Amino acid sequence: MELEKFRYEGFDKAGLRSLFDELEFKNLLRELGDGGGAAEKPDENRTVPYDDYSLILTEDGLDRVIRRIKETGEVSIDLETTSTDPMLAEIVGIALCPAPHEAYYVPVAHRSLADSSTRQLGLPAVLGKLKPLIEDENLRKIGQNIKYEFVLLEMYGLGLNGISFDTMIAAHMLDSSRISYSLDELCRLYLGHSMISYKDVTGTGKSKINFEEVELEAAKVYSCEDADVAMLLARKLSRELEELGLLRVYRDVELRFIEVLARIEINGVKVDAGKLRELSKEFEAGLKDIEKAIFEEVGYEFNLNSPIQLRQVLFETLRLPQKKLTKTGESSTDVEVLNDLSKFHPVPEKVLEHRTLSKLKSTYVDALPRLINPRTGRLHTSFNPVGSSTGRLSSSDPNLQNIPIKTAQGRRIREAFIPEEGYMMLSADYSQIELRLLAHFSGDESLIEAFMTGSDIHNRTASEIFGVTPDLVTPDMRRLAKNINFGIIYGISAFGLAKQLGTSVSIAKSYIDEYFKRYGKVRDYIEKSISDAKSKGYAETILGRRRPIPELASDDRNRKGFGERTAMNTPIQGSAADIINIAMIRIHERLASGFKSRMILQVHDELLFEVPEDELDVISRMVREEMEGAWKLSVPIVVEIGTGKNWAEAH
DNA sequence: CATCTCACG
């Protein structure tokens, strides 16, 4: 009740203070050793208590907390820091929750203490006391996105062992379709409670203060609530996982995967900043030349990066035909349109060249060096394990899963990704993992046969569709078959295929018909995926991760169509993700047994390693073995391995 | 902060 009142009235300092005065009394009782809430039987059906939280300002206090954690055998941890990037963050305070409704806040770097007589414990002393507990694998650690704590504690020389629950990961496994997996969102959903938001304690905009400036009492309530809610959610979500039979996979795969990702993030990848600087100059000169040519052609200067200005130039000044509209009804100037307009005028092609170069320069060449960690001299991405609804990872700050490769200029950026001195890059790629899963799931004899014999799958598909022997398949036929194979995985439609191929819908339709004549069980499988998802309400992967698809029940043709494509694509894309995750866990564990080699990136179906030359052979074999053996399918799983002095060479 | 565009699998 107090919480609700506090929230609705906004951040009222006076009101907050009286609330805190009341709480302070209980804290005092606890400090005096009356037992407080700890001795009472906590009512787990309450939402968030808010009254059994204590500030820890003394060594004795901290010792009591540590005893409590040892008593309960578990602790939910929430660190307050100076940065969302755990590689750069400094600890401001630590919330520890050893049991539901009982939490403690240990400030270590707050600036505004209650009064001059208030002293907080120093960070070295606190970490010194907590280290044995944090490293004790028999004390269960609970958290919301605990990879953050793992990476950050590692920066302080503490190894976080005994991760027993991550609420974010659990919620994603139960329902990967959510937009947000924030603690606040999960708390609202599963506990029916709105939490104090970060903004409530720090303010926003101009008057925003850093967490170090937040008063101890406000920091305590905010931070302890986070730790407490994670503890409460862990119990709730654990029951849900158990009911669905997912607890084992959750523990054996999802939880273990956290540490693998943390290690990759900590390892980071080296980039040749000098090489990128050279590329920047070169691209700059190229952009200038293209600009000049375009401005001469058009007759005046404008901002090529502005779609609005470009629209005016192409469709008003040059009077070129308008091909398609954007979502908001404006004339599109995207790559498809510009390619098409290239046959009428020299400018569109030049604009495309400019776009490509400008994109590469701003997004990669100029941006990446700024993100090099000054301590390590390397790039450390952040992998988000709940970043997609299929179960794939996403990567950000920087995104290292979309480094260019398709064009020659792009590959030059990849050349700047280099191994440490004395090491080589090793890249291991799953070959056609999604089509192999399609063969496995559908049981289609033709598709299985193609993979059993190790043939070029697109060539094989082309030969089937066009009714010629594989040696008579032309590059055009193969390209078309490749598009169909992709289309099948995406949830094919004649319209989509036609657009991709640049043919008519009726021609695309005839290709699809021919495909399904040859691969009949693929059609059956697609239909079964959709009907299964319809009856269950969700699609699932080989590990049982669930993606609800409410669109399947929609009356809207588009929404329903989207739902159907989702129903057939998710088990394939998601299971491919499951398989590489399993491989990564095994490889991580084997690397830990005395190798110098490091796993440094995952790009959906590729793993990148930094390997000392004398480990190349053994690591190649080990990586292949673990990737190919991660899951048993009815067709072989094949991995292609390359090595080189940079990422471009290794790929 | 939305829009457009484009980098990747």
Add this chain to the structure above:
DNA sequence: ACGTACGTGAGATGC
């Protein structure tokens, strides 16, 4: 008749 390929993140522009 209608609109559709699956999954992401980021930079630049302009309100």
